[in-house]
Amino acid sequence: MNHFWRANRALIVASVAAMSLPVAAPASAQETFKLGIVTFLSGPAADSFGVPARNGAQFVIDQLNKGSVPSPYEKVGFGGMKIEPVIIDENGGATKQVQELRNLYQRDNVDVVLGYISSGDCLAVAPIAEELKKMLVLMDCGTPRIFEEAKYNYVFRTAAHATMDNVGLVRYMKAKNIKMDTLSAINQDYAWGQDSRADFVAAAQQLYPNVKVQTDLLPKFGAGQYGTEISALVGAGSDVVYSSLWGGDLQAFVLQSAPRGLPKRSQLVFSAADHVLPPLGDKMPDGTIIGARGSYGLMSQKSPLNDWLFRGYEAANGVYPVQAAYRITQSILGLKAAVEKAMSKNGGKKPSTDEMVAAMTGLEWPSPGGLIQMKLADGHQAIQPIAFSRTKYNPDLKRVDLIDIQYFAAECVNPPPGVKSIEWIKGGMQGAKCN
Amino acid sequence: MNFFLTIILDGLIQASWLFIVALGLTLVFGVLKILNIAHGSFYALGAYIAATVVTMVAARSLPPSVGFVAMLISVALIASAVGLLLERGLLKMFYGRDEVVLLLVTYAVFLILEDVTKLIWGVNPIYATQPYELFGNLEFAGLYYVGYDLVLIPISAVIGFAIWFGLNRTVIGKIVLAVIHNEEMSVSMGVRVNRVYAVAFAFGVLLAALAGALTAPKISMQPGLSSDVIILSFAIVVIGGLGSVEGAAVGAILVGLARAASVHLMPQAELFMIYLIMAAVLMFRPEGLFKRETARRI
Numbered sequence: 120m121n122h123f124w125r126a127n128r129a130l131i132v133a134s135v136a137a138m139s140l141p142v143a144a145p146a147s148a149q150e151t152f153k154l155g156i157v158t159f160l161s162g163p164a165a166d167s168f169g170v171p172a173r174n175g176a177q178f179v180i181d182q183l184n185k186g187s188v189p190s191p192y193e194k195v196g197f198g199g200m201k202i203e204p205v206i207i208d209e210n211g212g213a214t215k216q217v218q219e220l221r222n223l224y225q226r227d228n229v230d231v232v233l234g235y236i237s238s239g240d241c242l243a244v245a246p247i248a249e250e251l252k253k254m255l256v257l258m259d260c261g262t263p264r265i266f267e268e269a270k271y272n273y274v275f276r277t278a279a280h281a282t283m284d285n286v287g288l289v290r291y292m293k294a295k296n297i298k299m300d301t302l303s304a305i306n307q308d309y310a311w312g313q314d315s316r317a318d319f320v321a322a323a324q325q326l327y328p329n330v331k332v333q334t335d336l337l338p339k340f341g342a343g344q345y346g347t348e349i350s351a352l353v354g355a356g357s358d359v360v361y362s363s364l365w366g367g368d369l370q371a372f373v374l375q376s377a378p379r380g381l382p383k384r385s386q387l388v389f390s391a392a393d394h395v396l397p398p399l400g401d402k403m404p405d406g407t408i409i410g411a412r413g414s415y416g417l418m419s420q421k422s423p424l425n426d427w428l429f430r431g432y433e434a435a436n437g438v439y440p441v442q443a444a445y446r447i448t449q450s451i452l453g454l455k456a457a458v459e460k461a462m463s464k465n466g467g468k469k470p471s472t473d474e475m476v477a478a479m480t481g482l483e484w485p486s487p488g489g490l491i492q493m494k495l496a497d498g499h500q501a502i503q504p505i506a507f508s509r510t511k512y513n514p515d516l517k518r519v520d521l522i523d524i525q526y527f528a529a530e531c532v533n534p535p536p537g538v539k540s541i542e543w544i545k546g547g548m549q550g551a552k553c554n
Numbered sequence: 555m556n557f558f559l560t561i562i563l564d565g566l567i568q569a570s571w572l573f574i575v576a577l578g579l580t581l582v583f584g585v586l587k588i589l590n591i592a593h594g595s596f597y598a599l600g601a602y603i604a605a606t607v608v609t610m611v612a613a614r615s616l617p618p619s620v621g622f623v624a625m626l627i628s629v630a631l632i633a634s635a636v637g638l639l640l641e642r643g644l645l646k647m648f649y650g651r652d653e654v655v656l657l658l659v660t661y662a663v664f665l666i667l668e669d670v671t672k673l674i675w676g677v678n679p680i681y682a683t684q685p686y687e688l689f690g691n692l693e694f695a696g697l698y699y700v701g702y703d704l705v706l707i708p709i710s711a712v713i714g715f716a717i718w719f720g721l722n723r724t725v726i727g728k729i730v731l732a733v734i735h736n737e738e739m740s741v742s743m744g745v746r747v748n749r750v751y752a753v754a755f756a757f758g759v760l761l762a763a764l765a766g767a768l769t770a771p772k773i774s775m776q777p778g779l780s781s782d783v784i785i786l787s788f789a790i791v792v793i794g795g796l797g798s799v800e801g802a803a804v805g806a807i808l809v810g811l812a813r814a815a816s817v818h819l820m821p822q823a824e825l826f827m828i829y830l831i832m833a834a835v836l837m838f839r840p841e842g843l844f845k846r847e848t849a850r851r852i
Binding site for chain 2: 161162163165166170188255261269334335337338339341342343344346348350351353354364367370371374375378382398402
C-alpha cells in the first residue's frame with residue numbers, strides 16, 4: 120500500500136513539475152490568435168474605406184478559419200490557430216484612437232493590432248505600439264511621414280504610401296501622351312490632400328518640365344459644395360485637373376462639375392477614385408483617368424488569389440471589392456505569412472511578438488493585388504505594383520468599366536530605401552526600375 | 555470684366571441658400587431669443603428627406619419636376635411638424651430660464667438629431683440629382699452654369715421678400731414684431747405669445763429644412779452636413795445682426811462674395827476671409843450691421 124502510495128505521489132509530483140516547465144509544444148487547434156482590427160465603421164470615411172475594409176477582413180478571416188484560401192494560404196487560420204477578430208471603430212479622432220489601442224493590447228489582450236485608414240491616426244498610434252512593445256500592422260494610411268520621420272521596430276505598413284499613387288499617375292499620363300502644359304488641382308486641406316498635391320506637382324514637374332500650375336485649390340475636408348471652385352477650374356481651362364478627393368467629397372465634385380463642362384474642358388485625373396465608381400455609375404464622365412492605390416478591383420490582374428477575393432467578396436457583399444478591401448486582405452495575408460514563418464522557426468508554437476516582428480521584417484508575400492515587399496524603412500514599409508486606367512460606362516452591365524489599363528512595377532513608382540519620397544521625386548526619381 | 559462677373563455670380567449662388575438658412579436662425583433668435591444650435595440639423599434633415607422623396611419619385615419613373623415639387627411639399631410638412639413638436643414638447647419647458655440653458659437644450663437636440671439622421675439614413679453618402687438637371691445649363695461670362703443653381707437666387711429673393719413683407723406689412727407680422735420688441739407689453743395687449751413662439755420656431759425650422767431640400771440635388775448627403783452649415787449661418791447673422799431679416803440678406807451676400815473672391819483670387823484664405831469680415835464687423839458694430847441698439851429696460 121505504502122509502496123503504491125509512494126509511486127503515485129512520485130507520479131503526481133512529476134506531473135506537476137512537468138506542467139510547470141515551459142514546454143515547446145506546438146500551437147494546438149484550440150489555441151486562437153486574437154487580432155485587433157481598427158477601421159472606420161462610422162463617419163465620412165466609413166462608406167468609402169472603413170466598411171469595405173471591415174467586410175474584406177470578415178471575408179478573409181472567415182475563409183482563413185475554414186482553410187478555404189488558395190495557395191500558399193491553405194493552412195487554417197494563422198498556422199492552425201483560428202483567428203479571433205476584435206473589430207473597433209476608427210472614428211473619433213487620434214486622441215481616442217490612442218486610448219483604444221491601449222485598450223486593445225492591455226484590456227482585450229489582442230496578439231496584434233491591424234488596421235487604420237487615417238494618416239493622422241497612424242501617426243498617433245505608431246509611437247504607442249512602440250512604447251508598449253506590441254506589434255502594430257498599419258494597413259492603409261497614405262502619408263509617407265510615418266517611417267520617413269521616425270524609426271519603429273514594432274510597427275509595419277503593409278501597403279505603399281501615397282507617393283506611389285502620384286508618381287504612377289504622372290507616369291501613366293506620360294505613357295498615354297496626355298498633354299499637360301497647364302495644370303490645376305483641387306485637394307482637401309489636410310495631410311492627405313496636401314501631401315498628394317505636393318507629390319503630384321513635383322512628379323509632374325519632372326516628367327513635364329514646362330508644366331505651369333494655374334489654379335491650386337484646397338477646400339476644407341467635407342466642403343460638399345464646389346460651385347465656386349468649379350468656376351475657377353473651368354475658368355482656368357487647364358489641360359489637366361488633378362484631384363485626390365475621395366468619398367462623398369469626390370462624388371459631390373463629380374456630380375457638380377460634369378454638368379458645368381469641366382470634364383470636356385480639362386482632362387480629369389483622380390489619384391484614388393475606384394471606390395466611387397459603383398455609387399456614381401453613369402455620372403462618372405467617360406475618359407476620366409483614375410487610380411485605385413494599387414492594382415485593385417477592376418484593375419486587378421488575374422490570379423487564383425485575385426479570383427478568390429473578387430468573386431468571394433462580391434458574392435458575400437453584393438458589390439465588387441475596391442481598394443480598402445484589397446488593402447486589408449493583403450495586410451492579413453502578410454501577417455499570416457509572418458506568423459507562420461515565425462512558427463516554422465520556433466518549432467510550431469504560437470510565436471511571441473518579437474518572433475513575429477523578426478519574421479515580418481523584410482518579408483515578401485503574394486496578394487490579390489500583386490507581390491507585396493517590405494523593402495523600405497529597414498523592412499517595415501511595403502512597396503507594391505499599381506495600375507491606372509480610364510473610365511468608360513457600360514450601359515449593358517450598368518457599371519463603369521476601366522479601359523487602357525497600364526501596370527507599373529513597385530520599384531518604378533516607389534522611392535528606393537533610405538530616400539525621402541519628396542526628395543526622390545525632386546531629384547528626378549533616380550533608380551526607378553520601370554522596364 | 556467676365557472674371558468679376560463670375561465672382562459675383564458664384565457669390566450670389568452661395569449666398570442664396572445660405573440666406574434661407576440664416577433667415578430661419580435669425581427669426582428664431584428675434585422672436586424666442588434662442589441661439590438655436592440645432593438649426594444646422596434641421597437643414598440636414600431637410601436635405602435627407604428631400605433625397606429620400608426624390609429617390610422614391612425617380613424609382614416610379616416620374617419626371618424630375620414631380621420630384622422637385624414633391625420634395626418641397628414633403629419637407630415643408632415634416633419640418634413644420636418637427637418644429638411644432640420640439641417647441642411645444644421641449645423648448646416651452648425651459649422658457650424663463652437663463653438663455654444659456656436654452657442654448658444647451660438646442661445643443662442636446664443637435665446631438666440627438668445627428669444620431670437620428672445616422673440611424674435613419676446611415677453613414678454612407680447619398681445623393682438624388684434628378685432635379686439638378688431640371689433647368690438645363692446656361693452660358694454666362696464664358697462659363698457654363700447649372701440652371702438649378704441660378705434658379706436658387708430668385709427663389710431665395712422671393713422667400714426673403716415674402717418674410718420681410720409678412721413681418722412689416724401684415725397684421726400677423728406686426729404682432730410678431732410686437733413680441734420681438736416687447737414681449738410683456740404684447741401679453742398685456744392680449745397677444746398669445748406662446749402661439750407666436752410656436753409658429754416662429756416651426757417657421758425657422760421650415761426655412762432651414764427648405765434650404766436643405768433646395769441644396770440636396772446638388773450635394774452628397776453625409777454625416778457632418780449640419781455642423782458646417784451652422785457655423786456659416788452664425789457668421790452671417792453675426793455680421794448682419796441677430797434678429798434682422800435685412801441683416802441676414804446682407805450677411806449672406808457678404809459671406810458668399812467673400813468666399814467666391816477668395817477661391818478665385820487667394821484660395822488659401824477662403825475660410826479666413828469670412829471670419830475676417832465677421833471680426834471687422836464685430837469690432838466696429840458689435841451688434842451687427844443691421845441690428846438697432848435698444849435701451850435696456852429696467
